[in-house]
Amino acid sequence: MESIGLLATQTNWNGGQRITLKSGDTATCTTLSPGQLYGIFIYNSAQNDTNAKVNVVWSNSQPPCAITVPGTTANAGLSSMGFVSGTDTQTVSVSIAPNSGLSQVDIWLGSVSMPTSTSGLNNQPLQANGELYQFNKYTRYYAVPPSKWMSLTIVSKITQFISCQFRQSQATVFVVNETSHGLLDGQVTKMGPTASEKGAVDIKTSDIQSINYNLQGDGTQYVWMDADSQQDSQSASIALQSL
Template identity: 50%
Template sequence: MARLNNSVKKGPVMSAINWNSGKLITLTQGDTATIEGLNSGQVYGFFFYNAAQNDATTIVDVTWSNAHPPQQVPVYGTTANQGLASVLLMSGDDSNTVAASILQGNPGADVQAFVCSVKMPVDTSGINNQPLPANGQPQAFRRFTRYFDVPASHWYDVTIESDVDQFIVVQFTEEMAEVIVVKSVANPKENVFPVGRVEKDKLFSIQPTEDERIQVNLQGDGTQTVWMNADSVQNSQNATITLQSLTARDGRPRQRQDPALPV
């Protein structure tokens, strides 16, 4: 008598990920990560890197409002984990809950993701999180690096340099995100997706330059500023960021506790 084969072919394991800390996570086929408790009046960046060892683009569906359909964010394919981040920008005024999902129709998907703002991620595991000294000295700006500072109430100069095309940085203040592109050769809007109030009220800007260096004036007001690398490994090898006070007084403000930690 023939033996019955009762085995059932199993599909990918689906995971529901608690993302309240905004930490660096990995999303695969069928996964959904949910973050709750976003603050009103604050702009958040959701960063997605394609980590699959192939050049297939993965779509991440980001649900950010019951009144609007999910935003589809393409995370462009690459090899050896070398691609740029795709960044969704939204305001906590639109929703205090966001979910990022990879649907079942994305076999082989492998996306690294984290949340950045002046206070996120709370859990910085896997993120190089450190203060940016306002001493006019260039600091290495590697991939997954987040710099923060509390500029005093005067002017500063922020200089970002890279010798590789399309180096992208996102500068966050409480209610604004500025996308800075050094050696721009393509439209950065292909990697940046503003939604809701961020798009409607222009709570973001894109500042490209064709040069290897860009200088941005920053007027400090005693609140937090964050700079997040949104670029690839190879583009970040020689990249630097410099913060310099433009006042004769001691421009070094008192450092607050790391904003990515609970206070």
């Protein structure tokens, strides 16, 4: 009799890199830094319509947090995001139970410093010239705006385009062209007291095909990551302009 447990893997995830988890697999990161907020990006990549149940452990004294990632065909699903702070824990692990059949997800860590290994992601600087740049799936933009007011613009012709902005201890989820029912249940999960504080994870929405957000640079880094599907990202773009 074949033992499927032999196929399970334990992955060192200290680089926060993009990896694939299947039934029985676990990835563990032990390098979270105090004062920094992290987003766990989870895409269902099983190419079928079976939901994937992912368990996230961030504390030995708290039960695992279960995140259900909706099944999708043709790699067309949205990302589910779990947020955790390095102030609450240095270690976080993500796993799929051994009896999960064909479940499969792609995951990575997002923050101002993660992932340190950007293999599998399109990682590039966002120029503050007001030009629109493509904002595709698996794209990570970064910038260190000067100490002045800047304007961020995200544009998408698709209904409910989702992306995430990171600062040191805060994340903003942008929803462009929001639907009447808003974000899906479980699409944004806050874990631990710090990530659950008011303002730690903010959600900004617009009911038109663009969203504008004014930010003030202070010499620290900003990061923007796509959290939508490949098909929904084909017409998405992002721009940063000095005011």
